[in-house]
Amino acid sequence: MAEFRKQPRFRTVIDPALVERVKQLVLVARDIVITCHVSPDGDALGSSCALWYVLKALGKTAHVVTADCAPRSLQFLPGVRDIVAATRQADRAHELIAKADLIFCMDFNDPSRVDRLTDALTSSKAKKIVIDHHLDPCIESEILISRPEVSSTSALLYLFLWQAGWTRYLNRSAAACIYTGMMTDTGNFSYNSNDPDLYLIVHDLMRKGIDKDNLYKLVMNTASESRVRIMGYAQYKMQLLPSHRAAIITLSEEELKEFDYNKGDTEGLVNVPLSIPEVTYSVFLREDDKNCVKVSMRSKGDFSVSLMCEENFDGGGHTNAAGGEFHGPLGKALEKLLEIIPNYDKYLQ
Numbered sequence: 423m424a425e426f427r428k429q430p431r432f433r434t435v436i437d438p439a440l441v442e443r444v445k446q447l448v449l450v451a452r453d454i455v456i457t458c459h460v461s462p463d464g465d466a467l468g469s470s471c472a473l474w475y476v477l478k479a480l481g482k483t484a485h486v487v488t489a490d491c492a493p494r495s496l497q498f499l500p501g502v503r504d505i506v507a508a509t510r511q512a513d514r515a516h517e518l519i520a521k522a523d524l525i526f527c528m529d530f531n532d533p534s535r536v537d538r539l540t541d542a543l544t545s546s547k548a549k550k551i552v553i554d555h556h557l558d559p560c561i562e563s564e565i566l567i568s569r570p571e572v573s574s575t576s577a578l579l580y581l582f583l584w585q586a587g588w589t590r591y592l593n594r595s596a597a598a599c600i601y602t603g604m605m606t607d608t609g610n611f612s613y614n615s616n617d618p619d620l621y622l623i624v625h626d627l628m629r630k631g632i633d634k635d636n637l638y639k640l641v642m643n644t645a646s647e648s649r650v651r652i653m654g655y656a657q658y659k660m661q662l663l664p665s666h667r668a669a670i671i672t673l674s675e676e677e678l679k680e681f682d683y684n685k686g687d688t689e690g691l692v693n694v695p696l697s698i699p700e701v702t703y704s705v706f707l708r709e710d711d712k713n714c715v716k717v718s719m720r721s722k723g724d725f726s727v728s729l730m731c732e733e734n735f736d737g738g739g740h741t742n743a744a745g746g747e748f749h750g751p752l753g754k755a756l757e758k759l760l761e762i763i764p765n766y767d768k769y770l771q
């Protein structure tokens with residue numbers, strides 16, 4: 423009779439030795455800080471808050487400390503109200519990081535991604551554990567769990583918790599946080615979402631009592647009037663470069679003012695041109711001020727916008743979603759973009 427072999431439940435397996443070491447570090451830690459990238463998105467906040475609930479359930483003292491606040495659309499997320507954001511509570515944020523003996527870095531790969539907390543993070547003596555899915559991690563850490571093939575840090579956190587035997591510490595709030603991160607980093611399971619593990623995780627989270635349909639509504643249906651208007655205006659003025667299979671959207675400081683722009687109002691805008699079959703990649707330039715243009719890019723297939731951002735806009739990210747910055751006015755940023763675009767034609771399939 424063939425020997426029965428127990429198959430691992432998930433395809434993605436984290437090195438069990440790493441999982442054990444994380445458990446040990448957590449068990450001996452006295453003051454734990456969890457942090458994530460600036461302008462936190464659903465995955466950054468979801469993974470951070472979920473971990474916070476688990477650590478609390480383990481009887482640990484833990485705080486989520488971030489560079490800035492959650493966007494309006496994520497204010498509903500359980501745990502968000504307890505976050506210490508440096509824009510609002512600078513002293514407390516620095517104090518908690520200085521006091522911490524263990525710091526979890528969730529959903530970012532580079533210390534500069536915590537913005538105003540970068541110095542505090544790099545000079546901290548705390549042991550650091552990175553759980554992330556961005557390419558090329560460069561945070562000095564005790565333990566690195568970096569899996570770029572996993573679509574969200576929240577899913578990766580779940581896989582860690584499962585291997586650690588800690589999913590029993592996930593309450594409904596923490597489950598909602600993990601689901602939100604998985605949903606937002608996959609466009610509600612419409613890209614990077616072919617991994618069957620994801621649906622086993624969703625199954626488990628639903629068994630914890632989450633209302634997934636309501637979570638979608640809470641994240642998606644919170645637009646302000648300014649968001650609806652600015653999204654329409656920006657799409658109307660989109661430029662297409664058919665010979666380069668590119669789309670460009672720009673918004674100047676003046677336009678942002680005119681539309682009463684609030685942070686988060688253009689979330690997802692850069693994805694919209696990808697719905698045109700002829701467009702392989704899309705670029706959004708937002709002039710935050712005359713010396714800083716935020717660059718956002720999205721692409722399809724193997725075309726790497728991360729490479730474009732790295733090589734030209736002091737940024738990076740993933741193959742299909744990347745960003746960076748340009749120091750100068752919008753006109754100059756656009757000029758540079760138009761100049762470099764032909765260099766990437768060779769990567770178009």
Ligand code: 5GP
Nearest residue numbers: 718719736737738739740743744745746747
């Ligand atoms: P978004 O376009 O939503 O701002 O960012 C998409 C992805 O690009 C992020 O998840 C992050 O990986 C990356 N990214 C965005 N801005 C920057 C940046 O200024 N520097 C780096 N290294 N990566 C960025």
Ligand code: MN
Nearest residue numbers: 465529575607
């Ligand atoms: Mn993420």
